[in-house]
Amino acid sequence: MNTMLSELTTMRLGGPAKAYEVVTTTDDLVSVVREADSAGQPVLLVGGGSNLVVGDQGFDGLVVRVASDGIRIDDEGMTLAAGVHWDTAVRLSLEAGMAGLETLSGIPGSAGGTPVQNVGAYGSLTSEFLESVTVFDRHRNVVEVWGPEQCGFGSHRQSVFKHSRRYVVLELRLRLAKDVMSRPIKYDKLAEVLGVPVGTAAGAREVREAVLQLRTARGMVLDTDDHDTWSVGSFFINPVLPQVPEQAAECPQYADPAGTKLSAAWLIDNAGFAPGYGRDWGRGTVGLSSKHALAVTNRGGATTAEVMSFAAHIRDGVEEVFGVRLGPECDLVNCQFDGTPQSVSS
Numbered sequence: 001m002n003t004m005l006s007e008l009t010t011m012r013l014g015g016p017a018k019a020y021e022v023v024t025t026t027d028d029l030v031s032v033v034r035e036a037d038s039a040g041q042p043v044l045l046v047g048g049g050s051n052l053v054v055g056d057q058g059f060d061g062l063v064v065r066v067a068s069d070g071i072r073i074d075d076e077g078m079t080l081a082a083g084v085h086w087d088t089a090v091r092l093s094l095e096a097g098m099a100g101l102e103t104l105s106g107i108p109g110s111a112g113g114t115p116v117q118n119v120g121a122y123g124s125l126t127s128e129f130l131e132s133v134t135v136f137d138r139h140r141n142v143v144e145v146w147g148p149e150q151c152g153f154g155s156h157r158q159s160v161f162k163h164s165r166r167y168v169v170l171e172l173r174l175r176l177a178k179d180v181m182s183r184p185i186k187y188d189k190l191a192e193v194l195g196v197p198v199g200t201a202a203g204a205r206e207v208r209e210a211v212l213q214l215r216t217a218r219g220m221v222l223d224t225d226d227h228d229t230w231s232v233g234s235f236f237i238n239p240v241l242p243q244v245p246e247q248a249a250e251c252p253q254y255a256d257p258a259g260t261k262l263s264a265a266w267l268i269d270n271a272g273f274a275p276g277y278g279r280d281w282g283r284g285t286v287g288l289s290s291k292h293a294l295a296v297t298n299r300g301g302a303t304t305a306e307v308m309s310f311a312a313h314i315r316d317g318v319e320e321v322f323g324v325r326l327g328p329e330c331d332l333v334n335c336q337f338d339g340t341p342q343s344v345s346s
Contacts, residue, residue: 002022005058007084008065009049010222011232011297013304014333015058017044026081026170029068030136030143033168036062044227044333045168047083047110050222051232052142056304066112068170073098077131077175082112082168086119094205099179100129103190106215108222108233112169116161117264117329118153122211123186134171135161143170143296157329180191182207189214190293219291227299228289229326230279235296235311236264236331245323266270266324271321273314305337312337 005014019041023029036043036327042061046052053142074095080089090101103122113119114126115133130148134184137144152160161167181201181209185191191198193210216220219228236327242259251270254261268288269275278287285302287310289295296311315326315337 002058002062003190003252005046005054005063006047006156008063009054009232010230011053011231011307013052013056013298013307014052015056015304016060018060019062020065021062021084024066024067024069024083026070026134029064029082029168029170032062032064033136033138036064037141042164042276047113047164048085050109051113051330053232053304053307053328053330053332053335057334059078060333068112075178075329077129077173080111080172080174082110082170084111086111086114086131090208092252093174093176094208097178097180098176099182099204100176102182102204103211104151105208105211106221111172115151115169115172116159117157118151118159120157121159121215122190125153127151129174129176130172131175132173133169136168136170137166138168139166163331174203180204194213195287217291219289219297227297228291228295230298230300231289231295233331234294234329236268236294236315236326238264239267239324239326241324248322248324251322262324265292267275267318267322267324267326268314269293271314271318275319278310281310281313282306283289288314294321308335 002016004016006012021032023032029079033043044059044063046068047066048065066083067082070081071092072079072085077094086107087105089111090105092191103124107119115130119126128150132145132147134145157275182204184201185196185201188198190210194202196202220233223229238261240256240258240261244260251266252263273293274319275288276290285299286306287297287299289297296307319325
């Protein structure tokens with residue numbers, strides 16, 4: 001019986017995989033991908049499935065579930081296999097007296113996905129802690145250890161790994177500080193929950209608990225009983241523009257190497273799509289999270305086609321009001337909404 005991609009993704013979407021294999025070691029991951037490449041078989045790697053939307057037709061190739069495990073902690077940081085659950089790594093780093101990752105608590109998915117998205121939250125980015133990443137270059141058929149300068153970090157949530165299947169992330173090395181205190185708190189809301197002024201430090205474990213509290217309130221901590229968490233988190237990426245349209249001038253703006261970054265959540269909400277929007281749209285199986293306008297959610301029984309159509313509806317409404325065209329932050333495989341390129345799938 002074929003494995004359904006809906007069983008492997010946090011949005012609970014996706015048709016059958018033609019072939020499916022689970023790998024539990026780094027060596028096996030490289031071996032399985034090499035063998036499939038030699039046979040000309042398309043490959044789709046799945047970690048936690050928290051940033052992946054797959055079409056209803058599924059995937060006509062080999063789906064590899066990356067479950068490689070292994071965490072090594074020393075006085076200067078930690079080394080993680082790609083399949084390690086990210087939040088487990090954050091928790092263990094704090095238990096070992098290592099500070100730095102506390103603001104990245106509660107982010108779903110596996111360690112291997114963090115450099116792909118350059119995952120960030122509450123003022124911290126993966127790239128700030130990344131000492132090296134071990135990658136398998138499928139084009140050159142070699143395993144290499146890269147420094148962060150080779151990863152193409154720069155503009156918001158970008159890397160050489162994103163929307164490309166050439167490189168397989170095998171292992172991360174993170175440099176962390178031996179400390180019980182966090183780095184200075186940058187976000188007003190987090191500082192408010194902690195009861196400290198912005199720009200000051202707090203206990204790293206207390207910061208983790210505050211972040212988990214805030215993420216839970218926004219439906220960003222996975223809960224099988226809460227359809228607000230049946231999502232990929234932020235479906236749309238915060239747009240970075242060389243010039244902000246006049247009609248979007250009031251949108252929160254942030255400096256970015258590629259221009260000005262706008263808040264996609266603000267654009268969506270102020271275009272008339274408040275949290276919870278969509279319950280009367282179509283069959284009522286897809287809608288925005290009741291807690292957060294940036295999360296497109298499966299309300300139960302949704303198809304990928306319905307999600308793509310709904311996402312296009314939101315995107316078009318924002319563009320009509322503000323002149324800004326939103327794009328997906330998530331990885332789309334065998335699905336697209338109105339001309340948005342789908343991910344390379346092999």
